[in-house]
Amino acid sequence: MPLAVYILGLGIFTQGTSEFMLSGLLPNMADDLGVSIPDAGLLISAFAIGMVVGAPLLAVATLSWPRRTALVALQAVFIAAHVVGALAPGYGVLFATRIVSALAYAGFWGVAVATAVSMVPLSAKGKAVAIVASGLTLATIVGVPAGTVLSQFAGWRAAFWAVAVLTLASLLCSVFAIPGGKSATEETRTVKAELRAMARPQLWLSYAVTAFAFGAVIVTFSYLASVLTDVTGLSEGWVPAILALFGVGGLIGMTIGGRVAESHPIRTLALGLGGLIVASVVLALTAQNVVVTVLAVFVLGLTGYVTNPILQSRVFTVAPGAPTLVGATNTSAFNVGNTLAPLLGGLAISADWGYESVAWVGAALGVLGLLGTLWAGTLQRRTENTTAAAPELRQELAGADA
Template identity: 80%
Template sequence: MPLAVYILGLGIFTQGTSEFMLSGLLPNIAHDLGVSIPDAGLLISAFAIGMVFGAPLLAVATLSWPRRTALVTLQAVFIAAHVAGALAPGYGLLFATRVISALAYAGFWGVAVATAVALVPANAKGKAVAIVASGLTLATIVGVPAGTVLSQFAGWRAAFWAVAALTLLSLICSVLAISAGHGATEEPRTIRAELRAMARPQLWLSYALTAFTFGAVIVTFSYMASLLTDVTNLSEGWVPGLLALFGVGGLLGMSIGGKAAETYPIRTLVLGTGVLVAASVLLAVLAENTAVTIVLVFVLGFAGYITNPILQARVFGIAPGAPTLVGATNTSAFNVGNTLAPALGGIAISAGFGYASIAWVGAALGTVALFGALWAGHLQYRTLRTSSVVAKGTAQEEDRATTHA
């Protein structure tokens, strides 16, 4: 695997840390800037919405750029936004920096995945995508807890400075590792050609699968801390360790999913969503049982992320003529799930169903994803069967022609 693929994963790690670290910084930010916790929470929504719209917009805006230029530029904008955020005197400017950061990060995601896929042969694309995407899983295991601890000792602004410094390191590594011979120059790409390649119904089914599958796991993860303390009755000291356990499960799932993406993609997708639904139902019913809950936290991370490399790599196989835009739109699909699913969980909690209800929401979303995965498998089987019949018919005609000759 080329070193550049791991460097791209490093970029996702540094920026992904910023995506999720605010959950541990909200009290400090709210107190420092004189706003309520819900208002501070809007900073998370701003980032997610920026990711949804930023991925395709930035992919189109940088389509004609060499990929190394796009990657470095987007990281530079991300760094500048975090420096401005660390220095922000008020809530308004900080909110604006979160939107800008999300736009840059979303663009980086799309270009990074397209670059990784271009750097490896066809039988290694799933593994390359898994390595890049694992940067986000590492961010949840290492980056987010570290940012929370740093903010407790040095303030929330220190966490922003740390992310900016780490992203600068990633930028330097990108300049050194992604040379002209590593995909910095490619065949010319145009918006029209990429849009034409995206006009495939199966591609949009895959985007729906991405949104529902990721939403099914992220809705539970978003309220995991409250579920653990209020329903399972664990102390707050347990929360960081169990969130890290979730991340370990996710990392293992990503590793296995990366290997399965090229060999058994649909089977793994169906199995992963099936286990995700089962684990969500069990958590909803048995969340008061500490031992069972601990196991299910790991299983949710594993099942939720084993599908990630497949969902990332599959779109490139469906629409190979749009290597940048299909990946960027898939990033938007992930963030549609990341935005809407927690909102649905919040509605369930506000309706008085309790924190365990978020697992039922996850199970419902996962069930939709499961049926979608089965339908995708049916369509793939039908396509392969049709191709086989056509090929067989062509071979028979050639045999008859040879016989008559």
């Protein structure tokens, strides 16, 4: 696997830490900014909204750029937004910087995945995507807990400064590791050609499954710190460790998903979503029990992320003619779930249903994702049967003509 693929994963790790670290910072941020926990949770939705808009927008804007240039420029904007965020005097400015950061991060995601896929043969595309996406899982294992600990000792702004410094290191690595210039295939990429290649119903069904599947896990994760302290009764000191446990489960799930992404995509999606639904229901019913909650958090990470490599790589298989826009739009789909799920979770909390109610929201979204997966499997079997029958049909028609 080229070194550049791992460097792209590093870029996702540094920026992905910012995407998810707010789950451990929400209580401190809410107190410092003078807002409620649900309002602080909207900062997560703000980031997700920026990614929904930014992924296709930045993919189109940078389509004619050399990929290294695009990757470096997007990371530079991300760093600048985090510096402003760390200095933000209030909620409004911070909200705006979250959107700008997300725009840049979304563009980076789309270009990074397209770059990784372009550097490996067809048989290794799923593994390359899994390596890039594993940066996000490592962010939940290392980055998010570290940011939580740092915020507990030095305030949430210190976590923002740390992300800016780490992303600068990633930018410098990108300059040296990512090939410069354009390849012959990059020269032929146009927005019109990629849009034409995306006109496939199965592709858009995959996007819907992506949104539901990711929303199902992120809604619980977003408010996990509050669930652990207010419902389970754990002290704040335990929160980083349990967030890390979630990440360990996610890394295991990501590893499994990366190995089966090409061979058993639909089956893995169905099993992963089924397990996610069960883990969410168990957590909702037993959040007061420390042991069961800790186990449920681990399973939530495993089942939530075993689907990730399939969700990331499958769209390139369905629409291979749109290597940049198909991945960028999939990033938007992830963040449709990342936008709506915390919002729905916040509404459930605001309705006085308790913090554990976010797990019920996750279970419901998981059911929708599972139904979409079963539908996608049915469509795939129909396509395979039609393709297999085509040669026989041609032979019958040739015999009739004779």
